[in-house]
Amino acid sequence: MTALPHFNPDDDVDPLPAAVVDLRREIAAADAVLFCTPEYAGALPGTFKNLLDWTVGGPEMYEKPVAWVNAAGSPTRGARAHESLETVLRTIHAEIVAPACMHIAVPRDRVGADGGVEDPEIRRRIGEVLAALARHVSAL
Numbered sequence: 001m002t003a004l005p006h007f008n009p010d011d012d013v014d015p016l017p018a019a020v021v022d023l024r025r026e027i028a029a030a031d032a033v034l035f036c037t038p039e040y041a042g043a044l045p046g047t048f049k050n051l052l053d054w055t056v057g058g059p060e061m062y063e064k065p066v067a068w069v070n071a072a073g074s075p076t077r078g079a080r081a082h083e084s085l086e087t088v089l090r091t092i093h094a095e096i097v098a099p100a101c102m103h104i105a106v107p108r109d110r111v112g113a114d115g116g117v118e119d120p121e122i123r124r125r126i127g128e129v130l131a132a133l134a135r136h137v138s139a140l
Helices: 018-029 046-056 079-091 120-139
Strands: 033-036 065-070
Touching: 018 046, 033 120, 046 079, 065 079, 065 120
Parallel strands: 033 065
Antiparallel strands: none
């Protein structure tokens, strides 16, 4: 995200910045996109919104199956970020896979030094999200 230039619709023309080309290529190659974002100041963090803004001008997200998880310490934290995310995803006509969208509390003490989630119940619930998204994609 930090390699993306600040979005300006006037700059969404060829030749695009290399980071934007890479982003759009990765999205186009994906069968689905799973988002995990924190909430910052009651909405999406600015750099994450900038990434989403760069997806508006391309066709890569159109009807792309998408879902989100909440990895905050509390199951209710991040709700406004996900409301903002849903608004953007609906605007760009991504296909929100509701059964794969889940609030999963991930307290800091359940994350190992390597950044991996160590709690088996949390890992199981994240697995459910991935399985629901995979089932949806395989049914297409």
